[in-house]
Amino acid sequence: MKVLIVITQGKIGGASNSVFLLAKGLKKKGIKVKVGFGEGDYLKEKLKKEKIPFVNFKWLKRTHNPLFNLLFIFEIKKFLEKEPFDVCHFNSTNALFGALGAKISKGRPKTIFTVRGLSILDPHYRKNFFLKIIYWLVFRFLFLFVNHIVFVSKQNLKDAQKIKLTNKGIVIYNGILEPQFLEREVARKFFEEKLNIDLEEKFLIGSIGRLDYSKNYDFLIKVFSEILKIKENAVGLIIGNGPERKKLERLIEKLNLKEKFFLFQEIPEASQYLKAFDLFVLPSRYEGLSLSLIETLFAQVPTIASNVGGNKEIIGNEFVFSFNNKESFLKIFQKALNSKFEFQKRKFFSFGRCLKEYLKLYFQ
Numbered sequence: 001m002k003v004l005i006v007i008t009q010g011k012i013g014g015a016s017n018s019v020f021l022l023a024k025g026l027k028k029k030g031i032k033v034k035v036g037f038g039e040g041d042y043l044k045e046k047l048k049k050e051k052i053p054f055v056n057f058k059w060l061k062r063t064h065n066p067l068f069n070l071l072f073i074f075e076i077k078k079f080l081e082k083e084p085f086d087v088c089h090f091n092s093t094n095a096l097f098g099a100l101g102a103k104i105s106k107g108r109p110k111t112i113f114t115v116r117g118l119s120i121l122d123p124h125y126r127k128n129f130f131l132k133i134i135y136w137l138v139f140r141f142l143f144l145f146v147n148h149i150v151f152v153s154k155q156n157l158k159d160a161q162k163i164k165l166t167n168k169g170i171v172i173y174n175g176i177l178e179p180q181f182l183e184r185e186v187a188r189k190f191f192e193e194k195l196n197i198d199l200e201e202k203f204l205i206g207s208i209g210r211l212d213y214s215k216n217y218d219f220l221i222k223v224f225s226e227i228l229k230i231k232e233n234a235v236g237l238i239i240g241n242g243p244e245r246k247k248l249e250r251l252i253e254k255l256n257l258k259e260k261f262f263l264f265q266e267i268p269e270a271s272q273y274l275k276a277f278d279l280f281v282l283p284s285r286y287e288g289l290s291l292s293l294i295e296t297l298f299a300q301v302p303t304i305a306s307n308v309g310g311n312k313e314i315i316g317n318e319f320v321f322s323f324n325n326k327e328s329f330l331k332i333f334q335k336a337l338n339s340k341f342e343f344q345k346r347k348f349f350s351f352g353r354c355l356k357e358y359l360k361l362y363f364q
Helices: 014-028 042-049 066-082 094-103 129-145 154-162 184-195 217-222 224-230 245-254 270-276 291-299 311-315 326-337 344-349 351-363
Strands: 002-007 032-037 054-056 087-091 110-115 148-151 203-208 234-239 261-264 279-282 303-306
Touching (some): 002 014, 002 094, 014 032, 014 042, 014 087, 014 291, 014 351, 032 042, 042 054, 066 094, 087 351, 094 129, 110 129, 110 351, 184 270, 203 270, 217 224, 217 234, 217 245, 224 234, 224 326, 245 261, 270 291, 279 326, 291 303, 291 311, 291 344, 303 311, 303 326, 311 344
Parallel strands (some): 002 032, 110 148, 203 234, 234 261, 279 303
């Protein structure tokens, strides 16, 4: 069997890591696998190290431009007619256009699309009614060319069915390999040296994620003054980069939090530093199934998150707060300070389980 896995971008992030792990797992099972993507060197370097072949698609981009999407459809059609595959597995919105290209190619391979979050169609996405309608129509049309639709969380599937995006679909949770974590003292020392701060006797509230609209980090920064009233020794730290970095830096300065809240740069394999945190917070606007949250289970770091996407499926109902609701957040924050966390759910997010379910789908 030959499998082509396609993702819009190969930049650092949860989706790229999921695609890499899947490709690596398939190769170990003796399946011929190739990964296709547009921009980004992060995924490329990881694939090179594992000697997994890849292809860069010129017209595969994260964009609203219909011309680029049309060009990608014919680009992948031409590619598949030169190099046929049994299964084409697409991930992320713009990559979905490839399903049409695959089905009009001569080989007509089996097509799978993994919905890694509803993005524009999520209930909490900024209200642009006409854009939502256009994307709803596009998804409905492109789903006609997909044999199997996979959702990474039960909530995403439920939301998709509610808006009548699809009446089919299965759930396969993202899975990870057992990560390697630095010891708490080593991880905290790293940040002390890089940021020139003293974390001794400090309560470190951290997060790992892209600094963009979806992660909603401005909420955490805005509520941090209230956090300090509850926990005077609190310090905030976000590891990541993205288009909202300047905006968040200005917000930190405006709220006089420069000595209390820090934005650290993007780090490959950032999860190894998780044990530095006393509490992990994910205030996302929308999610599919966050790999960072799954990693906190394995690191056994107490975690709270907004009640969106699959967050409660990872950490449970007890430690999710209402989206963008300060009162709800502070209530859950105080609860987290006085609670014992359980980390038994991590067994549901093993990579072995994830790989087994995808293999079953490929051979179905």
